[in-house]
Amino acid sequence: MRREYTDASDAALVVSIGRYQQAALAEAYRRHAGATFGLAKRLLNDHARAEEIVQEVFVRLWNEPNRYDPERGTLRSFLLAHTHGRSVDLIRADAARRNREEKEARQQAVGGYDISHEVWDLALAGHVREAMETLQPGEREAIELAYFGGLTYKEAAERLGEPEGTVKSRIRSGLKRLRGELVQAGVSVGSD
């Protein structure tokens, strides 16, 4: 891998990807593929489909790098939004929904979990867990069903036995509260 990309910003990487520098895409993959795969795997509970989603997301970044606008958010957020959207498409097509209710498949041991992962994981996970604890129970349930369950807010409302408007509002207020809590915890939300 070309050394200069390891220190490049995400925005600079995407510029280089636009110039067909495959090493820049490799660096973007190195930084963000774990998160995208983890999200797709959690949503779909299907290793192979999660791989397909990740492949699609990074090939799309290669083919259409101009779709990413650094002024509108981080590259990780952009890639995860695409990952989430595609995963939800699959869930709603009922291709994966049946499997999602089954017990979580045995976790496959994945190598390369280094100290930097652990630092990030522990620190961020702790902050996120604490932030989630500040939510009202209804907010937390609504966000979990919508984001990790792949349900629409209307479906989530039906599942929870709550009015649709209530669930819709709880998702929004919960996300705002989470952001405030994370920012107050010193977590940089939305900057590279």
Next chain:
Amino acid sequence: MAGSAGDTYELDELLGAYALDAVDADDRRRVEDYLEVSPRAAAEVQAHREVATMLAFTGMDAPDDLWGRIAGEIGEQAPPPGPELAKVMSLDDHSRRRAISKVVPWIVSAAAAAVIAFVAIGLADRADAPNEPLANAVEVARADRDSLTTVLVADGTEGSAEAIIDQDGHGYVLARDLPTLQEDETYQLWGVVNDGQVISLGIFGPNPEIETFTVEGEVSALAITIEQSPGVISDGNPDGAFVGTF
């Protein structure tokens, strides 16, 4: 498309669900029409997605052979990437709860002094302002008479930053005019809130441009300090701090 105030309220309420892909096709179209005409709403959706990014992190690695398939699909084989980098962020194992610092007297004192230096700078004519949703959101917030605006300046240091907080507590810092720091340094934003507490509102890195934050309650002053990366939980460095009051 949003029409009446009621429509706007309803669409605003949908923004969280939209950001999480939790709307049906009809709602999606309505929200996307709305986002075309409301930079504030577009900025809110992006903010929600950044929060979702935090929720999504699992610490998992992608399978070893996946990169090879991607590289094969796009063309020539590239060198295999290594493990994911750690994200720069504020760390403190002891911060079990939110990282609200103790009152930092210097910021409060500096904020009082900064009242004298406060000047209202109109940046509406900034020629190089990008025509992007975030920049538009800044303009909308600035134009709202209910928003708070201040300019953060430092004694003896060139450069300044403009901060705007709208009535919903969404904040923007236009920090392009701050001096670029060393790579191992970062700007950190602090707010003096409610009863005089000083809280960290964000870490901007060494070369910030337009940065966002949120804050609840009343804010009497903001300060931007220069810290060693990745920033600190409390007790910011007073040397060279940029301070502005509301």
